[in-house]
């Protein structure tokens with residue numbers, strides 16, 4: 001019998017090929033280590049990012065010119081921000097700043113904001129009381145039947161949920177423009193493109209008048 005020559009047998013072969021189970025163990029350890037570091041960063045990040053409503057209020061004065069006193073807009077060119085969800089507000093402000101949501105005015109307003117400024121502004125506007133813009137009664141009645149499919153993501157009564165915005169009390173004309181923008185792809189968002197695509201122009205008018213009429 002030939003003695004097994006370990007040196008020859010293992011030479012030139014990766015250690016993982018020789019001990020396949022080792023690869024699994026190393027991968028598991030790496031994953032554990034990385035997720036530990038990740039969680040650590042996440043907690044450190046959220047501790048730093050505790051929003052300062054008063055700092056947000058100071059910066060917000062320049063927003064009132066367009067978005068109305070205390071974020072309740074009286075002009076449908078400008079959305080109401082009062083009572084909007086903070087995570088949604090922060091997401092949109094970053095999107096305007098980074099150019100993933102395209103609007104010249106809002107680009108100018110956000111390009112110099114830090115993430116901290118953004119979180120403070122979002123906390124401030126979300127703390128304010130929303131004054132409903134109201135909607136056309138006849139159309140609102142027609143739109144009501146479509147609303148349950150919106151509530152699933154936008155929350156009961158469309159009051160908003162996390163990164164999904166409050167629609168209740170928002171200017172119908174503003175909501176209409178956004179739905180058309182989702183539909184033609186000028187505003188990019190996965191679920192809303194498909195949903196807006198399912199609505200006719202009449203459907204869009206009706207459902208947005210209904211949302212605007214909610215308090």
Ligand code: HEC
Nearest residue numbers: 060062063065066077078079089092093103105106109121
């Ligand atoms: C010169 C006018 C103007 C000023 C000043 C302005 N905005 Fe805007 N803002 C707009 C317009 C117009 C839109 C709608 C953009 C669109 O149609 O996509 C908008 C949209 C937004 C949105 C998106 C709301 C939503 O429901 O999606 C947020 C958030 C916002 N602005 C926050 C702010 C904040 C915070 C400030 C102050 C730092 C500010 N804006 C100052 C004009 C302005």
Ligand code: HEC
Nearest residue numbers: 146149150152153163164165175178179189191192195207
């Ligand atoms: C699958 C979840 C989902 C459903 C269902 C849904 N939405 Fe949305 N909607 C979203 C998300 C997420 C956003 C935020 C998009 C972004 O971050 O740009 C949004 C944004 C919007 C906006 C923009 C609001 C603003 O302030 O700019 C409008 C308008 C809107 N939705 C209307 C509707 C209507 C009307 C319905 C029902 C016919 C509906 N959505 C159903 C998830 C959903």
